[in-house]
Amino acid sequence: MIMRYGLTDVLRIDEYNVKLLMDLPPSHSKSIHYEPQQYTRLFDQLTQLIDTVPKLSTDRNAWDIEGEWTATGTIYFIDARQQPLFEPIRDFDCRSIKLLNPDRPAVRMTFYKKHRYWLLKPKDLPLTEKIAQIEAYIQVLENKSQLLTDKLGTLPASRRAEALANLLTGQQQMDQWQGILLAPHQYELALSNYGRQYFYVTLNYKYRLPTGDYTNEQEHLLNHQRDKHGLITQLPYNLIFVDTHEIGREHPYQNREVENYLATFPIQSVLGKHTLYARPRVDGASQEGL
Numbered sequence: 300m301i302m303r304y305g306l307t308d309v310l311r312i313d314e315y316n317v318k319l320l321m322d323l324p325p326s327h328s329k330s331i332h333y334e335p336q337q338y339t340r341l342f343d344q345l346t347q348l349i350d351t352v353p354k355l356s357t358d359r360n361a362w363d364i365e366g367e368w369t370a371t372g373t374i375y376f377i378d379a380r381q382q383p384l385f386e387p388i389r390d391f392d393c394r395s396i397k398l399l400n401p402d403r404p405a406v407r408m409t410f411y412k413k414h415r416y417w418l419l420k421p422k423d424l425p426l427t428e429k430i431a432q433i434e435a436y437i438q439v440l441e442n443k444s445q446l447l448t449d450k451l452g453t454l455p456a457s458r459r460a461e462a463l464a465n466l467l468t469g470q471q472q473m474d475q476w477q478g479i480l481l482a483p484h485q486y487e488l489a490l491s492n493y494g495r496q497y498f499y500v501t502l503n504y505k506y507r508l509p510t511g512d513y514t515n516e517q518e519h520l521l522n523h524q525r526d527k528h529g530l531i532t533q534l535p536y537n538l539i540f541v542d543t544h545e546i547g548r549e550h551p552y553q554n555r556e557v558e559n560y561l562a563t564f565p566i567q568s569v570l571g572k573h574t575l576y577a578r579p580r581v582d583g584a585s586q587e588g589l
Contacts, residue, residue, distance in 0.1 A: 331392040366410030371500035371520045372535030379404030379540045406545035407505035421487040492573040
């Protein structure tokens with residue numbers, strides 16, 4: 300049974316999603332805005348339909364299916380013949396329920412984990428943005444240093460030594476980035492959340508075109524959303540439509556680069572949920588061709 304939320308919960312979920320979107324790779328798609336009452340009505344309509352529609356049980360021995368999907372939200376496999384029931388609600392941009400493949404019933408499925416990230420290279424960061432990012436990081440370091448300094452007098456001796464070591468490390472980082480700030484033209488900066496290791500379970504599926512030919516598509520599945528303590532705050536649901544006639548047949552199969560690129564930046568500092576990178580220019584020229 301789908302977990303339902305009251306109006307207050309729906310609003311809280313949307314606020315949490317907004318914060319999460321800041322750490323996801325940039326996307327050209329935009330979420331549809333709904334009034335709270337409209338969102339609740341459409342959400343209830345969709346969840347009631349999901350509760351009543353029959354679900355398929357996966358059979359790894361009989362289905363053309365591979366991979367693992369346990370590290371994501373709940374998945375319901377739905378017979379494609381049930382899809383017409385979803386037509387009145389298919390365009391609803393639900394935050395916690397995703398219809399992965401309407402009109403493209405899967406005849407073969409492969410699940411795998413995919414690393415999702417965003418990366419801003421030096422050419423993407425004008426001088427004003429470079430300066431703003433460096434200043435923001437220095438401010439974070441200063442705030443942390445002040446908070447730690449204020450606590451020193453209350454810490455036991457065993458923790459005071461660790462705190463002093465952290466203060467020294469923070470000061471060294473501040474000195475380094477303040478030096479870069481004095482001569483930003485001599486450095487190239489990159490910005491990325493690559494190091495945060497956001498992995499999403501992704502579905503690669505094959506389906507039949509109206510011409511009778513097969514083609515492939517892929518969709519990422521909705522993950523559990525967690526708070527800063529790692530506790531699940533929202534249970535997402537993923538609906539996959541299946542061609543029950545074809546799924547029993549066998550069908551043909553149809554980043555190291557980023558790690559190597561970021562490794563060319565010797566100066567790396569974590570700023571919240573992303574990392575700030577810097578490297579000296581070589582004879583005043585960009586290393587972007589490396």
